[in-house]
Amino acid sequence: MQDGISAERAAAMIPDGASVMFGGFLGVGSPDRVIDALVARGARGLTLICNDTASPGVGVGKLIEAGCVAHVKASHIGTNPTTQKKMISGEIEVELVPQGTLAERIRAGGSGLGGVLTRTGVGTVVSEGKQVWEIDGESFLLEMPLRADFALLRAHEADHFGNLTYRLTAANFNPVMAFAADCVIAEPEEIVPVGVIPPDAVRTPGVLVHHLVRRPQ
């Protein structure tokens, strides 16, 4: 395994205009140190793929406020008035995706599937412009796989191979995003030697993780 990198180095690897998946649910389980570093380096034009935009000053909400973001694909922006304001002013383009569909689209992107066939969104604005397929007499919406240039994960423990564990509701979108980006960067709370995390406790196999963010000095 490579050496751990700093949050600043991680932020420097992510160019302006990149598409980036962020784990986290209302800021819980989001990669906060890399987010701070992205704000500090003045990132611009990012496409955020995340469950929600948290709230001002929390999680990816910091990126919204700092003007780092051009596009958002999320299931919910209601807890962040800044996102709403910037959406209305046209500064940020928002695509709203049902939460389960968001998880499945990301999973499809990471698992080599051609799309997701789901009941969710049939008969709503979500189905506008999309194909609806009749399968065995029922209607399913075809939703496209979702991938990103980067996935930024927040983990509980990482070992030196990059095997990850998560804690309680801080897992949320992190495990599924680990499969769906060209470059996966994990920000763990603890880094432990290989062998400390037993095989059955690993939630994200280390082969999926390209970089680990080291702990603050």
Next chain:
Amino acid sequence: MQDGISAERAAAMIPDGASVMFGGFLGVGSPDRVIDALVARGARGLTLICNDTASPGVGVGKLIEAGCVAHVKASHIGTNPTTQKKMISGEIEVELVPQGTLAERIRAGGSGLGGVLTRTGVGTVVSEGKQVWEIDGESFLLEMPLRADFALLRAHEADHFGNLTYRLTAANFNPVMAFAADCVIAEPEEIVPVGVIPPDAVRTPGVLVHHLVRRPQ
């Protein structure tokens, strides 16, 4: 949670002609005590959904030998000459499904998806009679969701709520089958009080499990 049931009681709940998912990979992680009880009660006409038919005298191989089985949906039967023999004689009908497609079809059946769009099988006999969809210039096979009347799981630990853990390569198809049957019966090696399995160690939430097979007296 209900009381634990005996393997005999579990076998009695499964009527002749039922479709049954069996966890296990070449017999590793298969619900052996319920299988023995199904053989003992002389079950007939079962549809088996499982990765493979193990080998004679091992795992679901016992059901094949004992004449309990009418149909098999599996990815591999090469390790069990009895299955091959009965397939050729017409006693057992076999549908071969690529292993990854089998896992995804079961996952789709358990997750409310309308189908699976996969590259696997395109241009092979697996695609015969199935729809091939062009999505973004690439061909994907539409494979249908798979569900069963029963899922028989082998778990490592179960708590009194039915929360399950698995051990190493004995997990295999068990976790995904837990979502895809009308009645889910788990055969754990150990049964522990509620609270012994921490929330992050649970691999199958107990709400999915209808019955636990008790340990031998």
Next chain:
Amino acid sequence: MEAKEVIARRVALELRDRTLVNLGIGLPTLVACYVPAGISVAFQSENGIIGFGEPPPDGLEDPYLTDAGGGYISALPGAAAFDSATSFALIRGGHLDMTVLGGLQVDSSGRLANWMVPGKIVPGMGGAMDLVAGAKRVIVAMQHTAKGHPKIVEALTLPPTAARRVSLIVTELAVIEPTDEGLVLRERAPGVSVDTIVASTGAKLLLDGGRQCRSFRLRAWPPEAHASAPCRHRCHRCRAILLERACHVERLA
């Protein structure tokens, strides 16, 4: 009794033993305060846990253990944690026995609108569309009117959350069931007349049992009766926290 409490108490009577239930954020969360005695319900929070309990004591909050509204919770013994894909496999795969959601409008065909007001608020659907499309029973828990205007209407003027017909509507005035024939008034709240309900409703109501529609029971609830069991939101302190959260959510919307 406050409208919210009436609604939450009546919805709680819909809970069945050994079921998996998801409560939407806001008003529906309060339902957890009134689980009938002898009933064991597993509550799911779609951010990834089954088996969560009361807000933790002050200073013992776990930053990695929150509900779908972002509030701190605790885990009950036997809880299971999982990721979002698994959480929605549970919701969309038919494993959720019941969901309780807030509503902005329900129309005469039983379709729900609860996720946006065009040109005003676009919070996003979160998990609402998945919950309505996937849960076995969908119960709408909402106040009967908003600023004097009926929320139960002939045809939705707001974007629907799903094509699917919801199972039941519970308000502080009535219990209404959408059916093939239309909206059927099943029960009235204690002391509320059928005329009041009809007058507050913007869609045709079929009267089940005529003007003599039965009133629903709201059993007195001894708030501290279950002190020996885990709290499960039954103590005054937890209910106060949850009520405040519910109001906070409403202020946001």
Next chain:
Amino acid sequence: MEAKEVIARRVALELRDRTLVNLGIGLPTLVACYVPAGISVAFQSENGIIGFGEPPPDGLEDPYLTDAGGGYISALPGAAAFDSATSFALIRGGHLDMTVLGGLQVDSSGRLANWMVPGKIVPGMGGAMDLVAGAKRVIVAMQHTAKGHPKIVEALTLPPTAARRVSLIVTELAVIEPTDEGLVLRERAPGVSVDTIVASTGAKLLLDGGRQCRSFRLRAWPPEAHASAPCRHRCHRCRAILLERACHVERLA
């Protein structure tokens, strides 16, 4: 040197540092015995583990820890276990850098047949179709001929495993790369003439560098050289076990 060993050794030279590799059961398993020094490879077994190691000492087998052929294995430090859906998400989602599979036939367009012989054996495709459709590189490791008949043919007579063109064919005689132009002979085994290869091949071979095609290197491998590190199949005992398993698989087919 046995044909199987020549093939396994040559395939091992295709391994790259820090990659995820899946070895099919049978002959491909032997590749694990010849991982070049200084190269760290994570091996996946599709029944649900990354990071498995040598067969365990006698009497220390774990009944819940086997490879995809059902043989007992051990777990190396840092191993990760997972279910079949996750395992095939890795395989089908483009996370597998390389797979090594046995072959019954490869045709001039580079398509592989390796899962059935109609009217004779129908073992099933297992994970083979997923591996060929999903891995970044697909290497076919097979003997050049079967009972004197070429296995590299103009057009498949057996059902294909996938529409996709494989990356490389390694036999005991040659290394052949399917390309847009056709099958290109890249290397010959030490002491094997190009004429012998052409005569044993049932499809047109494009000669890369003419008759002077370079011979591949088979570095001498000190079997016990890595005794200080985990064995990783390098000791005599493990290689014997794996070779026996490979032969056993062949007897079954």
